[in-house]
Amino acid sequence: MEVDDYLEGAPEPQRSTLRVLRSTLQDLLPDAHEAMSYGMPAFVMGDKPVAGYAWAKRHCSYYPHSGAVLTELADLLDGYDWSKGTLRFAVDDPLPRELVARLIEVRLAHLRPAG
Numbered sequence: 001m002e003v004d005d006y007l008e009g010a011p012e013p014q015r016s017t018l019r020v021l022r023s024t025l026q027d028l029l030p031d032a033h034e035a036m037s038y039g040m041p042a043f044v045m046g047d048k049p050v051a052g053y054a055w056a057k058r059h060c061s062y063y064p065h066s067g068a069v070l071t072e073l074a075d076l077l078d079g080y081d082w083s084k085g086t087l088r089f090a091v092d093d094p095l096p097r098e099l100v101a102r103l104i105e106v107r108l109a110h111l112r113p114a115g
Contacts, residue, residue, distance in 0.1 A: 003034045003041040006036065006041055007041070011055075014060055014091045015055070017091055017092055018041075018055055018094075020094035021060070021062070021094050021095060021100070022041070022053070024097050024100050025051055025100065025104075028101055028104050029043045029045070029050060029104060031045060032050060037052055038052070039054075040052050040053065040063070042065070048111055049063075050064075050107050050108065051065070051103065052065060055091070059089060059090065060088070060090070061087065062089065064087070064103055064106075066085070066110055067085050068106075069107050070084060070085070070086075070103075073106060076099060
């Protein structure tokens with residue numbers, strides 16, 4: 001399954017909400033390529049997934065592909081349902097661009113070699 005097929009299979013309003021998130025991720029990660037990872041769309045740099053997303057009946061989800069990103073940004077996640085590896089958000093309210101930018105910034109920092 002490809003990313004476009006995945007999104008076409010999503011019901012509304014999840015489809016529209018995830019298309020906004022996808023556009024934001026495309027803008028913020030111009031050097032990444034899109035792929036399916038763990039059955040959901042993801043933005044990948046090199047061979048490392050940086051950001052993924054999915055839909056469910058009652059929410060949409062953002063996946064930072066790291067157990068540390070959301071914990072590190074916990075102070076920015078008030079009002080969201082989240083666990084170590086998943087940020088859940090409303091089916092009709094895309095994540096704010098500023099939050100997505102911070103999530104990506106932290107994930108990319110974790111991927112950089114120490115030194």
